[in-house]
Amino acid sequence: MAILIDGKAVSQKVKDEVRAEIERDKLSIGLAVVIVGNNQASRVYVNNKKKACEVCGIKSFEYALPEETTEEELLELVDTLNEDKNINGILVQLPLPKQINEEHIIERISPLKDVDAFHATNVGKIMIGNYAFLPCTPAGVMELIHSTGTEISGKECVVIGRSNIVGKPMAMLLLHENATVTICHSRTKDLAEVCRRADILVSAVGKADFVTADMVKEGAVVIDVGMNRDADNKLCGDVRFDEVEKKASYITPVPGGVGPMTIAMLMKNTLMAKRIQG
Numbered sequence: 001m002a003i004l005i006d007g008k009a010v011s012q013k014v015k016d017e018v019r020a021e022i023e024r025d026k027l028s029i030g031l032a033v034v035i036v037g038n039n040q041a042s043r044v045y046v047n048n049k050k051k052a053c054e055v056c057g058i059k060s061f062e063y064a065l066p067e068e069t070t071e072e073e074l075l076e077l078v079d080t081l082n083e084d085k086n087i088n089g090i091l092v093q094l095p096l097p098k099q100i101n102e103e104h105i106i107e108r109i110s111p112l113k114d115v116d117a118f119h120a121t122n123v124g125k126i127m128i129g130n131y132a133f134l135p136c137t138p139a140g141v142m143e144l145i146h147s148t149g150t151e152i153s154g155k156e157c158v159v160i161g162r163s164n165i166v167g168k169p170m171a172m173l174l175l176h177e178n179a180t181v182t183i184c185h186s187r188t189k190d191l192a193e194v195c196r197r198a199d200i201l202v203s204a205v206g207k208a209d210f211v212t213a214d215m216v217k218e219g220a221v222v223i224d225v226g227m228n229r230d231a232d233n234k235l236c237g238d239v240r241f242d243e244v245e246k247k248a249s250y251i252t253p254v255p256g257g258v259g260p261m262t263i264a265m266l267m268k269n270t271l272m273a274k275r276i277q278g
Contacts, residue, residue, distance in 0.1 A: 002222070002248035003148070007257040010147045011140070011264035015055050018267045022057045029274045030059045031089040031115065031266075032081045036074065036100065037067035042093045048263055049091070056267045061087065071100045075108050082110045088277055089115035089270040112276055115269040118165070126169055129176050132276055133269045138170040140261025141202060141223050142177075148250045150221050153178035156197050160184045160211070160238070161204035166225055170202055191215070203238040213243035222248040225258050 022029060031053055035046050046062065053060035063077060074092070081090050090113045096102050106114075111121040117133040125131040134142075145152060157179040161167035171181045179200070184191055195201055195215040203211050204225035216222060226238030237254030245251055252258055 002245045002251040005144050005148060005223075005250050005252045005257060007140075007144060007252060007260045010143055011260035014143065014261075014264040015052060015267055018056045018058075018264075018271050021271060027271075027274055028059070028086075029057075029088050029270060030061055030084075030086045031091065031270045032061045032063060032084075032087045034063045034065065034074070034077065034081075034090070034092045036065045036069050036093070037097050039093075039095065042095075045263075046093055049266065052263045052267055056271075058267060058270055059086075067097055069097070069100070071104060074100055074105055078105060078108045082108075082113060087113065088274045089113055089266075091116055091266070113273055115266060115273055117169075117269065123164070123169070126172055132272055134173065134265070135165060135169045136262045136265040136269065137166050137204075137225060137258060138173050139265040139268075140258055141170060141225065142173050143261055143265070144223060144252060144258065145200060145221060148221060150200065150250070152200065155179050155199040157181045157200040157202070158184060158195050158198035159202045159204065160191075160195070161206070161225075163204065166204040170204065170225075174200070174202075205238050207238055208236050209238075209240045211239040211244060213240065213247055216244050216247050218247050219249045220247070222251045223258065224252050224254050226254065227259065 033046055033049055035042055050060045081087050090109050092105050106118045111119045114122050117135045122133050157174045159167055159171045162183050162185045171183050174181045184194055192215045196217050198220055200221045202223045206226055208228040208230050222244055224237035224239040228236050230236045235255055
């Protein structure tokens with residue numbers, strides 16, 4: 001039976017460390033969070049980010065814009081925030097309404113304030129291993145793996161999903177720690193067979209109950225990044241937890257696994273942004 005990796009406990013530790021550093025050095029740090037429209041999931045995320053800022057001693061500035069906001073208007077706001085010395089980090093909550101090109105907005109955010117690490121400059125730095133910011137979810141996954149005491153170097157790791165936000169950077173972070181990494185996706189042949197090779201399996205595919213016990217190696221560390229709804233509208237991950245728990249050595253629950261880590265790492269990135277900006 002797998003040991004549960006407690007994302008709430010690990011995330012609290014990260015937030016405590018951020019707060020201690022801010023208090024020790026008497027830092028004044030501001031995070032701007034921009035939300036466009038009335039997406040309920042986005043509103044929940046934004047509220048959780050505000051709460052985390054309070055815990056860490058970071059000033060939170062919310063900019064809630066109407067659904068009909070134009071791309072030009074949002075770009076103007078980003079320009080203003082880039083110039084504002086009180087704002088150290090800028091986060092534009094995705095998804096955006098269809099009239100706004102997300103790529104244009106991300107590219108407009110100053111790389112020094114890009115606490116999501118989505119800007120092409122920061123993505124390139126992650127690729128070569130010379131980064132200041134890491135995408136929050138993959139960085140959180142690494143913290144969870146480290147919390148188990150698992151040695152990553154030399155291990156076979158499989159990442160299911162190739163998104164720019166999770167899958168690709170996740171693979172790079174594992175590679176930077178000397179893992180042998182395979183990225184799987186919808187065109188991967190013999191997916192179950194590939195997954196069974198993994199000492200560390202990270203699923204970020206966004207499909208409920210996608211990973212079954214026959215896809216998991218005995219004793220593997222299993223990290224479930226998925227956030228889905230099952231047939232009963234209950235929150236669940238990509239991994240069929242009841243089955244896989246019996247085979248894994250460590251496993252993350254959903255909820256309470258990767259989710260809390262994403263916000264904790266955002267706090268860490270915002271502190272880093274302040275350090276870089278001086």
